Each structure stands twice: as C-alpha cells, then as structure tokens.
Amino acid sequence: MFERSVRDVLGVPNPDIRSTQMNIHTRFGTTRENTSRELTISRMLSDLVLSCELIEADIAAEEQRTGIFDPSDKRYPILARSLTERHRNLKGTIAALEKRR
Secondary structure, eight states: OOOOOHHHHHTOSOOOTTOOOOOOOOOSSOHHHHHHHHHHHHHHHHHHHHHHHHHHHHHHHHHHHHTOOOTTSTTSOHHHHHHHHHHHHHHHHHHHHHHHO
16 A cells, blocks of 8 residues: 555655766756747837837827927926836837847
C-alpha cells in the first residue's frame, strides 16, 4: 500500500540532496526573448502612436468647438490644454521606447 518511492511522490528524477545532477538553464537574453521583447515594444509603440493620433483629433475637435485655436489665449479650453500635455507625454514615451528597440 505504501510501496511508492520518494521519487514517485516528489515527481523528481533524483530526489537525493547530494545528487550531482544539475538542471540545465538557458542563458538570459536568448533570441526568442529578444524577439518577444521587440514584439512587445512594437505593439506598445503602435498603440501609443494610435493614442497620439486620437488625442490630436480630440484637440482639433475641441478647438473647433470653442473657436479658439491659440494655446496662449487665456480662453483656450482646459480640455485642449490637458490633452496637449498628455500628447506631449506620450510623444516622450514613444521616443524612449524607440531608443530601447
């Protein structure tokens, strides 16, 4: 009834702690990991570029709605100001990601 070995219970090939057998690990930064990282960065960049385009359209729509196109005008819409700042931040993020590529 209790005839199972330690090897079967633990599910390891050699449970002896003094075993000289080692696990073989791949090196860090393999080609597959680099490709995956580049793919992730490319996807992020395309999403960020799309977000920038949408923000640009939103800024233009808000300026058109209010009829004020000069950001230095004190009546310039707050929404357009905040979207412009967000746009600037996204452009900085895009530039940083492109350097990491």
